[in-house]
Structure formats: C-alpha cells, structure tokens
Amino acid sequence: MKGMKIMNFKQLGLSDDLIKILNKSGIADPTPIQKQSIPKIRDGKDVIAEAATGTGKTLAFLLPLLENINSKSNEIQALILTPTRELAIQITNEANKLKEFNDINILPVYGGKDIASQLKKLNNNIHLIIATPGRLLDHLERKTIDLSKLKTFILDEADQMLLMGFKNEVESIISKMPRKKQLLCFSATIDSSVKKLAYRYMKDPIEVFIKQDDISLDAIEQDIVETTDRKKRDALCKVLDEDNPFMAIIFCRTKRRVDELEAVLHTRKYNCEKLHSDIPQNKRERIMKSFRNAEIQYLIATDVAARGLDINGITHIYNYDIPESVESYIHRIGRTGRAGESGYTCMFIDPKNIKDVNEIEGAIGFKIRRRNVEI
Ligand code: ADP
Numbered sequence: 449m450k451g452m453k454i455m456n457f458k459q460l461g462l463s464d465d466l467i468k469i470l471n472k473s474g475i476a477d478p479t480p481i482q483k484q485s486i487p488k489i490r491d492g493k494d495v496i497a498e499a500a501t502g503t504g505k506t507l508a509f510l511l512p513l514l515e516n517i518n519s520k521s522n523e524i525q526a527l528i529l530t531p532t533r534e535l536a537i538q539i540t541n542e543a544n545k546l547k548e549f550n551d552i553n554i555l556p557v558y559g560g561k562d563i564a565s566q567l568k569k570l571n572n573n574i575h576l577i578i579a580t581p582g583r584l585l586d587h588l589e590r591k592t593i594d595l596s597k598l599k600t601f602i603l604d605e606a607d608q609m610l611l612m613g614f615k616n617e618v619e620s621i622i623s624k625m626p627r628k629k630q631l632l633c634f635s636a637t638i639d640s641s642v643k644k645l646a647y648r649y650m651k652d653p654i655e656v657f658i659k660q661d662d663i664s665l666d667a668i669e670q671d672i673v674e675t676t677d678r679k680k681r682d683a684l685c686k687v688l689d690e691d692n693p694f695m696a697i698i699f700c701r702t703k704r705r706v707d708e709l710e711a712v713l714h715t716r717k718y719n720c721e722k723l724h725s726d727i728p729q730n731k732r733e734r735i736m737k738s739f740r741n742a743e744i745q746y747l748i749a750t751d752v753a754a755r756g757l758d759i760n761g762i763t764h765i766y767n768y769d770i771p772e773s774v775e776s777y778i779h780r781i782g783r784t785g786r787a788g789e790s791g792y793t794c795m796f797i798d799p800k801n802i803k804d805v806n807e808i809e810g811a812i813g814f815k816i817r818r819r820n821v822e823i
Pocket residue numbers: 474475476477478479482499500501502503504505506507756757758786787
C-alpha cells in the first residue's frame with residue numbers, strides 16, 4: 449500500500465553499532481516522525497518538523513546528529529536548544545546513553561550550574577552542546593563557548609521557546625553561528641510565529657508533518673471534577689486518596705499556587721515535592737532525580753514540567769488549575785500515557801472556568817466525563 453512502506457533503522461542509514469544500542473534499550477522500529485526525518489537530516493537538509501507529544505521527536509534528531517558528528521575533530525559541531533532546564537538534562541541523559549558508539553563529548557549548559565570546571569575538564573574538546581538560551585548566551589558573550597564552527601543547530605519545542613519569550617535570545621544565539629549551517633526545528637505545534645522564525649534562517653527547508661491521528665491521547669482517560677475554589681483542596685485530597693496513583697504530577701497555575709498546595713499536602717503527609725523556576729537549580733535536579741526513581745509520589749509543578757518531559761511510571765496527571773490553553777492541556781496530560789502505556793487525568797474546575805472547558809472539549813472533540821467527589 450502506498451505510504452505504508454516498512455522501514456527499519458538500518459534502511460534509514462543508521463550504523464549497526466547505534467542500532468545495537470537502541471535495541472538494547474528496547475527500541476526496535478522507528479516511529480513515523482523518525483522515518484521521515486532521519487534520512488533528510490543525514491543528508492544535511494534543513495528540516496522543520498511537527499509531530500505530537502510522545503511520538504519520538506528526540507531520537508528523530510538525536511540519532512542522525514550523533515552519526516553526523518566527527519569525534520576526531522575538537523570543534524563544537526552541534527547545538528540543541530531547549531526551553532527548560534529539565535528538558536536539557538533529559539536530552540543530555542538520552543544522548544549520553546547513545547554516545548558509547550561514537551565517543552563524543554557532550555556539554556549541558558543551563559542556569560544554576562557551574563560549567564567552568566566542566567569546560568576545563570573537557571579541555572575545550574566539546575562536540576555537542578545541549579542548552580537553555582539564557583546561560584548559553586552568557587557564555588557566548590564572555591567567549592567561553594565558541595559556535596563559529598557549528599554545523600547543526602536544533603531548536604527543540606520551538607513553539608514553547610517563543611511562548612516563553614526567548615525569541616530575541618534565540619536570534620542572538622543564531623547570530624553567533626556561521627551562516628552556512630544545518631537548521632532543524634522540532635515542535636509539537638508549528639504555528640505562524642515558529643514558521644516565521646524558522647524560515648528566516650533556513651535554506652529550502654523540508655517540512656515534515658505527522659498527522660494528528662497518530663497521537664496517543666486515546667490512551668489517556670480524562671475526567672473533570674466540578675468544584676469551587678474554596679473546596680478545591682479537599683476535593684483534590686479526596687481524589688488522591690481514592691486513586692492512590694503510582695506517580696503523578698499536579699499542575700498549578702502559578703509558583704505561588706504550587707507553594708501553597710505543597711505546604712498543604714506536606715502537612716497532610718502526602719509524599720510530595722514541588723518544582724518551579726524559583727527553586728534553586730541543585731534542588732530542581734535532586735527532585736527530578738528522585739521523581740524519576742519513583743521515590744516521590746506527587747510532583748506539584750507549574751508548566752515547567754509540562755513540556756517534553758518523558759518520565760517512566762507517571763500514571764496520573766491532575767490539573768489542580770485549568771491550563772492556559774488547549775495546547776497546554778494536551779502537553780500537561782501528555783506526560784502520562786506515553787509510549788504505549790495508559791494514563792489517567794483529572795481536572796478541577798470552578799464555575800468561572802466553564803468557557804475554557806468548552807474550548808478544550810471542542811478541541812479534543814468530546815465532552816469530558818464528570819467525576820463525582822463527596823467531601
Ligand atoms: P516527543 O519529544 O515527541 O514528545 P520523546 O522523544 O520524548 O517524544 O519520546 C517519547 C518516548 O518514546 C520516549 O520514552 C522514547 O524513549 C520512546 N521512543 C522514542 N522512539 C521510539 C521508538 N522508535 N520505539 C519505541 N519507543 C520509542
């Protein structure tokens with residue numbers, strides 16, 4: 449059948465060594481976004497790619513990138529830019545798992561981390577940088593990092609980057625790179641602002657678009673609890689007690705709301721920690737690590753935890769506060785139900801949220817079931 453060609457990693461041009469490492473971690477066949485992007489990236493083309501959350505975008509750019517890097521040269525050849533520190537760390541870990549086949553040096557660069565010692569240790573022999581915009585720009589201005597030999601630049605979660613107001617930073621970073629380079633732009637949604645940015649710097653880009661019906665939201669059971677702002681805490685606790693999830697993220701609208709809820713849940717003896725951008729970096733890392741190790745049951749977070757994070761074992765997502773947009777709803781709940789697993793989500797709304805609820809229901813195409821909570 450047309451369009452149903454079976455393609456494996458070998459046919460996509462990956463080396464046997466890399467395929468072996470993938471197979472060891474249970475990855476046997478490429479996903480649609482990987483099938484379409486890998487050969488083009490290997491060929492050095494500029495690619496702008498859109499595919500829903502959880503479809504394997506990271507490996508879609510990481511695999512050809514690792515193949516293309518020359519570890520014999522001691523120049524910085526590739527840069528991956530991400531909107532959050534957590535995502536930069538996650539991609540670094542993924543790249544580190546794959547790099548044994550090609551001994552490349554990877555440097556993560558993000559705020560709150562001292563990289564001077566690391567720079568020294570690597571003796572300036574770095575091949576790949578994975579960074580958030582602010583801290584990288586610092587280093588570029590102080591000339592402690594040099595991108596003048598860069599070959600490939602990847603913008604991950606490009607729409608979120610712009611949403612977070614990083615447009616100027618991204619453009620300043622691009623201005624420190626050679627004109628001639630490969631530019632890759634990956635995003636769950638390629639809107640007009642992402643396109644505008646990408647096309648400004650890309651040369652004859654190839655667009656890769658994976659249809660929405662491949663998205664995995666079907667695997668996520670969705671509920672709404674209708675409550676009031678005053679009763680929300682007790683309603684949440686009741687639901688948590690009924691569900692007793694293996695691991696869950698509870699999303700709040702603001703840092704302040706995260707702080708308040710964490711204090712309450714802490715007092716009520718829930719195994720919980722909080723994550724937002726005012727928490728010191730070493731603590732953020734410690735918390736993410738224990739969460740990944742399933743030592744924390746509840747992560748209470750702002751949208752810093754909504755994008756791109758891929759954590760095994762998250763069974764439940766609670767929207768304590770309604771997200772700001774339909775996209776944000778999909779990204780938050782997309783932290784569960786990943787890679788073929790099933791998931792559950794529950795959102796707490798008060799009467800003034802009804803317009804936003806209608807918008808979400810319109811976008812996903814059905815009315816979300818109401819869950820009764822007796823408090
Ligand atoms: P996205 O960036 O599109 O949201 P990720 O790159 O984070 O998605 O991948 C989601 C999950 O799918 C990860 O756990 C990843 O290891 C897994 N994955 C990626 N590619 C494959 C594949 N070809 N086969 C099986 N699992 C995969």
